[in-house]
Amino acid sequence: MCYRCSTAAPTTRRTFLTMAGGAAAGLGLPSVALAQKPQPKQPGPPKPQNEITADEALKRLVAGNRRYIDGVSRRHDFKHEREALVQGQNPFASILSCADSRIAPEYAFDSGRGDLFVCRVAGNFANDESIASFEYAIAILNVPLLMVLGHRSCGAVDAAIKSIRDNTTLPGHLPSLVSALSPAVKAAEGLSGNLLDNAIKQNVILNVEKLKAATPIIDKAVAEKKVRIVGGVYNLDDGRVELLT
Numbered sequence: 001m002c003y004r005c006s007t008a009a010p011t012t013r014r015t016f017l018t019m020a021g022g023a024a025a026g027l028g029l030p031s032v033a034l035a036q037k038p039q040p041k042q043p044g045p046p047k048p049q050n051e052i053t054a055d056e057a058l059k060r061l062v063a064g065n066r067r068y069i070d071g072v073s074r075r076h077d078f079k080h081e082r083e084a085l086v087q088g089q090n091p092f093a094s095i096l097s098c099a100d101s102r103i104a105p106e107y108a109f110d111s112g113r114g115d116l117f118v119c120r121v122a123g124n125f126a127n128d129e130s131i132a133s134f135e136y137a138i139a140i141l142n143v144p145l146l147m148v149l150g151h152r153s154c155g156a157v158d159a160a161i162k163s164i165r166d167n168t169t170l171p172g173h174l175p176s177l178v179s180a181l182s183p184a185v186k187a188a189e190g191l192s193g194n195l196l197d198n199a200i201k202q203n204v205i206l207n208v209e210k211l212k213a214a215t216p217i218i219d220k221a222v223a224e225k226k227v228r229i230v231g232g233v234y235n236l237d238d239g240r241v242e243l244l245t
């Protein structure tokens, strides 16, 4: 259960106190005595420093990426972070990343435990399950920023290009990846430059748009400016994340 779920109680408690105060007044009892009655403390959010805006969240990701590029990542205190996060989570950003082992959002943005809400699938495309996960992150955890993070030399996108170009069917469940990535490959086919690089970028752009339009929760949160959705591409050679949107 997240801390926000556990803090649903105070509203109920306040409502109850208001009603109790009104009843006390009707009985001629001092309502102030009820109002001042000590209440059990509710736990605050873990990592209160993560209560930031979308722009601040993006700045924090960029700054973390800079430290990672420069090889000056922070030393994370996993022991105390772990203890602080037993009661809930309060991430400041969500990431849709490729499953590629060379891409690790927590490392790439030099972030700690409980900072990033990450969904990963080869080809970093949004499906029903990841959309549902981000709905939870946005609606329940109030995460202000969502980034679709592609990367250079993505094997999933490359395999989709070859499968479509050669009109071959890959074994096992791989055709589902090809199917999910084919809109990006088709969008890139008419562009000048390297097809793989263009398809990787198009895949990020299309999935940013898909997430922005995901009804009924994420599209509403975007319209109400409760969440900002951006795209980026990770460079394998220097670790830099190039922002696209």
Ligand SMILES: [Zn+2]
Residues within 6 Å of the ligand: 098, 099, 100, 122, 123, 124, 151, 153, 154, 155, 156, 157
């Ligand atoms: Zn990949």
